[in-house]
Amino acid sequence: MDAAVRSFLTYLKVERGASPHTLRSYEADLRQFREFLRTLHKGSVPAPAAIDSYAVRSFLAARASVGDAKSSLGRKLATVRSLFKYLGREGIVTHSPAATVITPKKEQRLPRVLSADDATRLMENPQTTRPRSARDQAILEVLYSSGVRVAELVGLNVEDVDLEAGAATVMGKGRKERVVLLGDKAVEAVRAYLKNAGGYAGKTPLIRNSRGGRLTARSVERIVAEQCRALENFPTMTPHTLRHSFATHLLDGGADLRAIQEMLGHASLSTTQQYTHVALDRLMETYDKAHPRAKDEVQ
Numbered sequence: 001m002d003a004a005v006r007s008f009l010t011y012l013k014v015e016r017g018a019s020p021h022t023l024r025s026y027e028a029d030l031r032q033f034r035e036f037l038r039t040l041h042k043g044s045v046p047a048p049a050a051i052d053s054y055a056v057r058s059f060l061a062a063r064a065s066v067g068d069a070k071s072s073l074g075r076k077l078a079t080v081r082s083l084f085k086y087l088g089r090e091g092i093v094t095h096s097p098a099a100t101v102i103t104p105k106k107e108q109r110l111p112r113v114l115s116a117d118d119a120t121r122l123m124e125n126p127q128t129t130r131p132r133s134a135r136d137q138a139i140l141e142v143l144y145s146s147g148v149r150v151a152e153l154v155g156l157n158v159e160d161v162d163l164e165a166g167a168a169t170v171m172g173k174g175r176k177e178r179v180v181l182l183g184d185k186a187v188e189a190v191r192a193y194l195k196n197a198g199g200y201a202g203k204t205p206l207i208r209n210s211r212g213g214r215l216t217a218r219s220v221e222r223i224v225a226e227q228c229r230a231l232e233n234f235p236t237m238t239p240h241t242l243r244h245s246f247a248t249h250l251l252d253g254g255a256d257l258r259a260i261q262e263m264l265g266h267a268s269l270s271t272t273q274q275y276t277h278v279a280l281d282r283l284m285e286t287y288d289k290a291h292p293r294a295k296d297e298v299q
Contacts, residue, residue: 001037001045005030008086017175019151021217029079033059048087053097056080060104070104077103114237114245116252119144121231123185130230136223138186138193139207142168143224143239145186147246147264149173150217150239156206158194163187172265180263247272 009027012018018026036059037045059080060073068076077098084096114122123140125132142153152170161168166182182190190206197208205214220239228234247260261272 001034001048004048004087004092005034005083007090008083011086019173021151025075026079026082029076030083032063032076033080036062048084049093051097053100056098056101060101064104073104077101112237112241112244113248114235114241116249118235119242119245119249122227122234125227126231132227132230134189134193134196135207136227138189139220139223140227140242141186141189142182143242144246145183146170146180147243148180149243149265150220152265153239154205154207154215154217154220157203158206159203161190161206163191170265173267176265178262178265 005027008030009023012026013023034045037051037055040055040058056077060077063073063076081096081098084093084098087093088096123144125137139153142148143150146168148168148170149172152172155171156168160170161182163182166184166187167179168182169177169179172178207215207220209215209219217239224237224239224242228237243264247264250260250263251257257272258269261269264272266272
């Protein structure tokens, strides 16, 4: 089993171009699965061909009993399915023990978004006690202007960005390239950052740390959190909140759902459709507050 997992992770890295974050997630899930199998079989892990659907269902039940959310359980099942699908193609197993296991139904949670006013406030940075660096301003503007994932942002090189056209080519999930748009404010912020940093060329990382190396996704998350804390009475958020806000504000402004799907790099339109629910919720909230006959008067 250990050799099978190592081979699978190598396949994901080399042939599928999986990101380091994805590889860590797969490895962690499969480590839990192996440890569960070792406990189930009293100290020994069976060969992949000897694992049945009962073991997979029992693994999910064990994880649920320690508090794993349904979304986490679904991800772990998807990881096990991917492993056995790979092993099937390699001729190591004849069938997948995870094929008949039903995916736990996830809780329907709508993505958190900033209001348009809060997004403007964050970008314009009204506080004066802690001046924002040109790099941090560029990070925020690009995240909100383009809707890129944080991994896509830190993966950008200078040559990937066309400031004249207001566009950038990012490497998305599954090593799929797509072009994202940069608004005037984002272009202005990136230009200011490059000028301040002395300029770059070619494959030099666009967003760099103090040593000149590529900034990590975790560092971007920390920077976004710090910029939120610097503003008075501002909600805590992550880079992904800006991605959600980008999509929702486009939808609020009348953008086509399929165009938003293309800009976000979603493989399925159903993933993008979650933003229609956010927009509807916001519309209903506005209606309830503003319309004089939205609710019964309290007698």
